[in-house]
């Protein structure tokens with residue numbers, strides 16, 4: 022409802038062509054790998070005519086809790102403070118959503134639940150970035166690629182079966198790390214796991230994100246459009262779009278292109294979230 026009201030205030034923008042002007046996955050400097058301040062991210066979004074921006078700062082979970090030296094309550098409080106500041110600063114210009122990108126929450130479910138219940142999130146994204154507490158980018162070498170790509174799919178499946186969240190973030194993240202090896206297709210085992218992941222999402226009423234960072238890095242979104250089509254074919258409804266911007270220039274990246282791709286694939290609506298409630302928007 023809130024989104025609908027908000028939309029009418031921006032009708033001059035949303036009626037413009039067939040473009041989506043929302044971004045459901047951005048990081049500011051609050052995240053350890055973010056490059057721009059939250060204010061700069063908002064300014065950039067406002068300049069581009071984006072009407073809704075959902076911050077999904079990182080919160081990584083670790084199997085071995087001693088390895089977590091960064092993500093704690095202080096981190097979250099700093100995030101909320103900055104968010105509230107920007108929310109009032111950009112009131113009437115930009116609708117801001119409070120989100121979180123939970124990294125492998127299934128490895129520390131108690132802590133994940135604590136964080137989820139403690140703060141008033143609009144949107145929760147769940148992604149796998151690490152296997153056995155090691156970042157995927159360090160694991161996907163030429164010789165180890167196949168093993169870890171399969172392991173990644175197993176971890177995503179586990180997360181989807183056991184965790185509470187709204188949408189699955191950038192499925193097939195490993196493609197980002199294949200670099201010149203894009204031509205490899207998934208093994209049969211990977212394909213089976215991906216099918217199971219999609220069925221689990223649909224059964225549990227969870228959404229899937231299509232992430233445009235892949236368009237910047239490997240010329241296809243994450244996951245590729247075929248996977249999103251399969252999710253829809255299985256009865257899935259909640260598809261969100263995010264740029265995974267880590268600096269202001271990347272906010273809203275590739276949205277026109279992704280919109281055309283989705284339409285071509287027969288997808289004419291995307292999901293938005295407010296207070297973790299989902300509603301749909303035509304594209």
Ligand SMILES: [Zn+2]
Nearest residue numbers: 122148190191
């Ligand atoms: Zn991510």
Ligand SMILES: [Zn+2]
Nearest residue numbers: 046048122265
């Ligand atoms: Zn991200």
